[in-house]
């Protein structure tokens with residue numbers, strides 16, 4: 001019998017009964033909550049306002065300043081923020097918006113909530129961002145918006161997309177859930193699209209448990225967003241307790257408010273965003289130097305004009321050089337204690353979308369090819385160098401075993 005690398009001794013795959021690289025699973029992303037965060041939350045719990053109070057405004061002002069936008073409007077989740085942005089942009093029944101299929105389904109779902117239809121355009125083969133040429137090709141008579149996504153934390157090609165939006169009279173919405181603190185030609189993400197949305201889910205850079213934000217320079221959009229998250233009512237509950245009691249509901253809105261409790265956590269976390277981004281850059285650089293020579297992997301890269309926020313570290317497998325597929329390799333990594341993940345299953349391949357819009361296979365061949373190869377390696381700012389080295393050891397073992 002012929003022994004292959006990885007079948008004997010300490011190199012045996014954990015999936016085949018070997019000793020795993022790690023005892024406990026290294027998450028692909030997770031929050032960091034420090035004692036100061038907890039103190040800030042407790043202070044609000046002892047105060048008069050658990051929601052619609054002053055800490056909401058403080059968090060919004062601090063966030064707007066951080067991303068260079070005139071307004072920041074908080075929401076109860078990143079998904080609610082997207083819904084708000086689609087509402088503020090005025091999309092409704094029969095309207096269409098061009099977006100990427102390589103995103104979390106919430107990006108496209110927000111269009112459906114308002115009766116609009118997503119049109120999926122393909123991504124570019126290097127950064128996997130919405131390809132401006134494909135966007136142009138997807139425009140139609142009913143197109144009202146472009147919804148770009150800063151995949152993995154790398155800003156979308158915003159100048160090109162803005163130009164397309166301007167020429168065609170469209171609203172540019174940017175789902176920047178992955179990219180707070182990212183820079184595009186030296187400008188912060190959050191200051192570049194008509195409406196930019198963020199998420200504060202625990203795997204994101206800044207967490208409030210659940211939460212989201214929309215930033216905009218438009219007074220009108222900001223006013224619409226504030227009404228939308230508050231049932232469509234023009235005045236806040238706090239204003240009605242101290243001023244006029246009367247209220248007018250002028251839009252069909254929702255209760256999408258973020259609490260003061262959550263905003264206190266967000267404010268404390270936001271202060272650490274610069275350090276958080278710097279640490280993610282270090283981790284990305286360490287991955288790049290450790291994994292560069294590994295056959296079978298294509299590493300994510302940053303373009304000259306951009307500073308990625310490094311939300312994810314998605315590598316692509318050169319399947320032609322491996323005697324396996326992505327799913328088996330991912331399972332082998334998890335057996336080693338490395339919580340690798342996939343971002344994302346293409347939105348139009350989700351059962352709900354297939355049922356509703358039919359089989360769109362082939363409409364984004366670059367994204368489809370990438371989807372088969374993508375593995376997100378662990379990436380979060382509280383990761384240690386030793387964690388990165390564990391990922392390297394696991395990858396060497398697993399790729400060594402499956403090398404052709």
Ligand SMILES: *Cc1c(COP(=O)(O)O)cnc(C)c1O
Nearest residue numbers: 077078079104106177199200201
């Ligand atoms: C996290 C995320 C969302 C949704 O945010 P929630 O806060 O979980 O609702 C939307 N789009 C993208 C790209 C995301 O990563």
